[in-house]
Amino acid sequence: MLRDLAKGVSGEKAFLLGNEAIARGAMEGGVQIAAAYPGTPSTEILETLAQASKHLGIYVEWSTNEKVALEVALGASICGLRAMASMKHVGLNVAHDSLMTAGYMGVRGGLVIVSADDVQAWSSQNEQDNRFTAEQAYIPVLEPSNVQEAKDWTADAFELSEEFNQVFMLRTVTRINHARGDVTLGKLPKERREGIFRKDPSWLTHVPTTARKNRSLMIQRFKKIGQAVNRLPHNRLELVDEAKLGVIACGLAYAYTLEAIKWMELEGKVSILKVGTTHPIPADLVKRLLSSVEEVLIVEELEPFVELHVKAIAGKENITIKVHGKDLIPLIGELSTRIVTEALAKLTKSKPPIDFGRLDQLREETAPLIPWRPPALCPGCPHRASFYIIKIAAKSVVKNHDLEPIYPGDIGCYSLAVASPLETVDTLISMGASIGIANGLAHVVKAPVIASIGDSTFFHSGIPPLINAVYNKAKITVIVLDNLTTAMTGFQPHPGSGFTATNVKTTQLKAEDVAKGCGVQFVEIVDPFDLKKAIDIVQRALMFEGPSVVVFRRECTLISLREKKKRGEKVVPYVVDAEKCTQCGMCIKTFACPAIVKKDKNYAIDDFLCTGCGFCAEICPYEAINLRK
Amino acid sequence: MVREFNTIIAGVGGQGTILLAEILGEAATIEGLEVKGSETLGMAVRGGPVFSIIRVGGEAHGPLVPEGKGDVLVGLEPTEALRNITYLSKNGIAIINTRPIVPYTVPLGLATYPHIKNILETLKRESRKVIALDATKLAKEVAVPVAANMVMLGALAGTGKLPIRNETLKRVMRAHFSREIARINIKAFDLGFEVGRDLTERNQRPEHPLPRVSARGKNQNLVLCTRVGSPHSFNTQQLS
Numbered sequence: 001m002l003r004d005l006a007k008g009v010s011g012e013k014a015f016l017l018g019n020e021a022i023a024r025g026a027m028e029g030g031v032q033i034a035a036a037y038p039g040t041p042s043t044e045i046l047e048t049l050a051q052a053s054k055h056l057g058i059y060v061e062w063s064t065n066e067k068v069a070l071e072v073a074l075g076a077s078i079c080g081l082r083a084m085a086s087m088k089h090v091g092l093n094v095a096h097d098s099l100m101t102a103g104y105m106g107v108r109g110g111l112v113i114v115s116a117d118d119v120q121a122w123s124s125q126n127e128q129d130n131r132f133t134a135e136q137a138y139i140p141v142l143e144p145s146n147v148q149e150a151k152d153w154t155a156d157a158f159e160l161s162e163e164f165n166q167v168f169m170l171r172t173v174t175r176i177n178h179a180r181g182d183v184t185l186g187k188l189p190k191e192r193r194e195g196i197f198r199k200d201p202s203w204l205t206h207v208p209t210t211a212r213k214n215r216s217l218m219i220q221r222f223k224k225i226g227q228a229v230n231r232l233p234h235n236r237l238e239l240v241d242e243a244k245l246g247v248i249a250c251g252l253a254y255a256y257t258l259e260a261i262k263w264m265e266l267e268g269k270v271s272i273l274k275v276g277t278t279h280p281i282p283a284d285l286v287k288r289l290l291s292s293v294e295e296v297l298i299v300e301e302l303e304p305f306v307e308l309h310v311k312a313i314a315g316k317e318n319i320t321i322k323v324h325g326k327d328l329i330p331l332i333g334e335l336s337t338r339i340v341t342e343a344l345a346k347l348t349k350s351k352p353p354i355d356f357g358r359l360d361q362l363r364e365e366t367a368p369l370i371p372w373r374p375p376a377l378c379p380g381c382p383h384r385a386s387f388y389i390i391k392i393a394a395k396s397v398v399k400n401h402d403l404e405p406i407y408p409g410d411i412g413c414y415s416l417a418v419a420s421p422l423e424t425v426d427t428l429i430s431m432g433a434s435i436g437i438a439n440g441l442a443h444v445v446k447a448p449v450i451a452s453i454g455d456s457t458f459f460h461s462g463i464p465p466l467i468n469a470v471y472n473k474a475k476i477t478v479i480v481l482d483n484l485t486t487a488m489t490g491f492q493p494h495p496g497s498g499f500t501a502t503n504v505k506t507t508q509l510k511a512e513d514v515a516k517g518c519g520v521q522f523v524e525i526v527d528p529f530d531l532k533k534a535i536d537i538v539q540r541a542l543m544f545e546g547p548s549v550v551v552f553r554r555e556c557t558l559i560s561l562r563e564k565k566k567r568g569e570k571v572v573p574y575v576v577d578a579e580k581c582t583q584c585g586m587c588i589k590t591f592a593c594p595a596i597v598k599k600d601k602n603y604a605i606d607d608f609l610c611t612g613c614g615f616c617a618e619i620c621p622y623e624a625i626n627l628r629k
Numbered sequence: 630m631v632r633e634f635n636t637i638i639a640g641v642g643g644q645g646t647i648l649l650a651e652i653l654g655e656a657a658t659i660e661g662l663e664v665k666g667s668e669t670l671g672m673a674v675r676g677g678p679v680f681s682i683i684r685v686g687g688e689a690h691g692p693l694v695p696e697g698k699g700d701v702l703v704g705l706e707p708t709e710a711l712r713n714i715t716y717l718s719k720n721g722i723a724i725i726n727t728r729p730i731v732p733y734t735v736p737l738g739l740a741t742y743p744h745i746k747n748i749l750e751t752l753k754r755e756s757r758k759v760i761a762l763d764a765t766k767l768a769k770e771v772a773v774p775v776a777a778n779m780v781m782l783g784a785l786a787g788t789g790k791l792p793i794r795n796e797t798l799k800r801v802m803r804a805h806f807s808r809e810i811a812r813i814n815i816k817a818f819d820l821g822f823e824v825g826r827d828l829t830e831r832n833q834r835p836e837h838p839l840p841r842v843s844a845r846g847k848n849q850n851l852v853l854c855t856r857v858g859s860p861h862s863f864n865t866q867q868l869s
Contacts, residue, residue, distance in 0.1 A: 013658055013661075014658070015651075015654045015655040015657075015658035015664060122669060145690075146665065146690070146692075147665075175667050175691075175692045175693065176692075178667055178668050178669070179665070179666065179667040179692035180650070180651075180654050180664070180665070180666040180667060180668070180683075180692075181664055181665045181666065181692075182654075182657075182658040182662075182663060182664045252691075252692075255690040255691040255692070256690075256691050258690045258691075259688075259689075259690050259691055259695060262688065263695070334693075336691075336693055336695065336696070337691055337693070337695035337696075337698075338695055338696045338697075341695075354697045356696065356697070359696050359697055359715040360715075362714060362715055362755060363714075363715050365751075366711050366712075366714055366751055369708070369711055369743040369747060369748065369751070370708050370711055370712050370743075371708055371731070371732050371734060371735060371740040371741065371742050371743075372732065372734045372739060372740040373641065373676070373677055373678055373708075373709075373732040373734070373740075374677060374732070374734065375642065375675035375676055375677035376675055376676045376677075376732075376733055377675065378675060378676070413675065416675060420737060420739065421737065588733075588736050588737060589737070592733050592736075592737060594676060594733050596736075597731070597736065598735075598736035608774065
């Protein structure tokens with residue numbers, strides 16, 4: 001339920017998703033330019049801003065990738081406007097090159113980077129902790145503990161960024177981005193700045209002399225920030241007289257810590273330091289806490305980032321204290337009230353409020369009853385047909401050779417083809433890496449190498465490795481799975497869609513034109529539901545001496561269905577003819593569309609799930625699947 | 630004032646798990662309650678498990694229900710309820726849609742789907758009360774099968790545990806849906822409410838003989854199953 005949050009009145013309560021709250025915070029913070037590339041769990045931030053853009057008169061764009069998004073925001077900041085770039089944690093890796101120098105430069109208009117770290121890797125290839133990235137770039141970090149703070153602190157980040165002339169990072173985790181809560185809205189500013197570019201090579205042109213000068217200025221700025229954070233309301237020290245135990249709770253972990261302390265009936269018995277600026281940490285407050293207790297527990301998700309800094313302070317100040325952190329709090333995955341409760345129970349040598357062991361036992365007991373339910377490509381998804389075709393074509397080409405085709409994969413819905421029965425994703429590393437890895441493979445193995453990459457991912461980071469294949473003569477086949485949208489994250493447009501984040505019509509780039517422009521000599525376009533033609537094209541692509549590109553183009557089924565519904569058209573499902581069906585099971589064993597179901601021994605098609613694509617009818621060896629009459 | 634009321638809603642991508650949570654949370658906000666929650670998205674939306682959390686009250690700070698502290702577990706799909714059973718308190722209630730969604734791994738022979746009876750028995754053992762209904766079927770009777778989530782929301786309200794008024798929930802539906810969609814969803818909600826209320830009342834007065842309750846006064850097969858394993862349990866064809 002996306003809504004126009006620019007219409008919210010100050011003082012009004014709204015029930016918001018964390019990402020909506022961040023977007024509203026940016027509006028309240030006077031953002032005038034926002035850029036992003038979609039990525040879970042960050043996507044809804046820019047979507048919400050795009051909804052509000054017209055009303056607010058701000059510029060919002062989906063950039064081709066996160067590096068460009070950051071540069072768009074940086075460009076605006078240089079001209080004095082408040083700007084934001086939001087991305088998922090691994091997106092910041094893409095932006096890293098410019099990020100490092102942005103830290104040296106500082107800002108004119110407040111510049112905020114939102115790094116949405118996917119702790120637990122719910123929808124990501126890793127669970128990296130971007131506080132280390134921020135540290136490397138001398139970028140201060142605000143880490144909210146709930147949805148209200150996510151809004152308030154985003155607005156604060158713009159103020160702080162300008163006050164200290166430095167890029168600020170709002171670091172969130174999935175359970176902030178995709179948390180929900182009641183939020184009291186603040187005021188929207190009226191001020192709109194004009195962008196003015198002032199030539200200043202000694203600031204903006206990072207030749208070595210500028211780099212050395214800016215580095216020194218950056219370090220000075222950061223020292224100031226290090227002092228200021230002790231007074232910022234984002235950090236709060238609650239000292240309890242005679243408390244033996246102190247807890248330092250960082251970002252979201254503060255919420256779990258509050259609940260755990262209550263559950264353990266330790267209220268008024270432990271001192272608590274809430275750390276909202278996890279970089280730099282409020283050293284004075286930490287010192288005061290360390291000097292007042294015998295033991296301290298640091299609660300933070302993922303890496304022992306704050307823990308290392310606290311230990312450094314204890315060492316520097318010569319405070320003898322036992323510092324606990326990752327000895328009791330896991331390095332891996334999301335935290336919970338239970339985890340903090342158990343750590344507190346251990347430290348206070350008391351019993352947890354409930355028998356958690358029994359819950360673990362219950363989980364073990366019920367596990368065999370719960371079926372494995374991996375996410376799957378949707379019924380009628382063109383990607384399923386594409387992979388089915390690719391596999392048949394590849395197998396036919398290696399027939400009579402002792403070779404197994406290799407399928408480097410990429411990031412998107414189509415990553416799901418890793419699962420049985422398609423099994424056509426052999427590697428999955430990062431955006432665009434399918435083609436990069438294919439380049440490497442092509443020079444060291446004899447087997448055909450078939451990289452698959454989605455349209456949005458191709459524009460994001462697939463082009464340089466494709467050029468590399470042409471330049472360095474890597475014999476690879478690249479399949480661009482073009483469904484005309486960024487489907488995985490919820491149908492955001494991209495350079496191949498023909499319209500922008502704010503629904504403005506624009507040039508529609510075609511992957512085939514890009515491939516030809518890159519110098520690829522074999523470029524073909526095919527509809528994945530055109531089985532015979534598609535197999536033939538992929539076979540020819542695989543035989544081609546040199547890099548080849550096949551664009552499988554068909555609109556995402558979810559979008560087609562939505563459009564059909566709008567037009568009032570009915571979906572006519574397919575049915576299995578029980579008389580013709582020999583129960584060979586090829587439809588499920590090789591294709592496994594979720595709409596094909598098995599009841600006892602009989603195969604059937606779930607008419608609620610069936611999208612009427614008809615691909616299963618094409619592949620049934622007994623012609624036992626027909627359009628319903 | 631509510632201090633802490635924890636709801637876990639579990640289902641499969643596409644069932645409207647998150648929508649249910651959104652309506653619940655928004656209604657609680659309108660009621661002036663403090664609300665916290667979260668959801669699992671991403672890869673999970675493509676037919677994988679989805680779960681949403683809504684917590685109400687000033688003592689709920691985090692986005693997750695602490696394990697063992699759930700007041701209500703709403704299972705839009707039976708095995709998905711089971712997947713989240715450790716969140717439920719021994720004093721909690723489980724409201725289960727008995728209609729299975731069998732994952733594609735089962736026909737592929739990579740997994741098996743348990744008997745519904747086993748699921749309900751386990752839930753019964755680990756909670757105070759289990760309210761089981763074929764919400765998908767009920768939804769189909771009044772509207773469309775996808776309105777099962779609203780039948781379940783109604784059943785949740787019908788337990789009388791929810792610190793939110795029905796009218797507020799309906800107000801949210803009217804605000805977010807087109808008139809026709811709102812009408813269908815409210816119809817599904819009302820039916821779910823009746824069923825939830827009847828099953829709850831029946832649980833509270835087990836000394837009374839159990840009549841076959843007819844939800845709208847005409848269909849004899851609407852209400853399905855309650856208190857599995859109790860002396861008054863009865864199962865219908867769907868469950869056997």
